[in-house]
Amino acid sequence: MSFVHEFILDSFGVGNIFWIFYVINLVLSAVAYKLGFAKKLPIAKNIIVYLLLMFGVFILTIFSTVMRMPTVECLLVIIVVLGIYRLRLHNERKE
Structure with missing residues (x-):
């Protein structure tokens, strides 16, 4: 289950959940x-x-809100991995 989805539902309700996501x-x-x-x-x-x-x-x-897929969590993992990659690439080029 998507932790971010549950948090946003608890915090903001269902009124504008699509636009928040x-x-x-x-x-x-x-x-x-x-x-x-x-x-x-x-x-x-x-x-x-x-x-x-x-x-x-x-x-x-639509996948994130209607089907409750963990797209936000996946994007966060992607950003962390790409950030580590860019940091290591920057350090290698500096040497």
């Missing part, structure tokens, strides 16, 4: 994209990438 998933997905996959792109392509990310997160939020 949408914002959480969007922020975490953008951070994961930036840590692991982002390259230097022109501004127009960057806008297109983030618009497509916003659309994909909308679909991901």
Whole structure:
């Protein structure tokens, strides 16, 4: 079961749960994209990438709220792993 889902239900109720999860998933997905996959792109392509990310997160939020899948927890694990990878890569390049 999703711990974040239960926490948000207890804290905020069911009124705006979809939009709360949408914002959480969007922020975490953008951070994961930036840590692991982002390259230097022109501004127009960057806008297109983030618009497509916003659309994909909308679909991901449906899984997160309706089907109660632990997408927020998975995104947190992804961010931790990519953060460790980037830190080690930075340390190796410094040497």
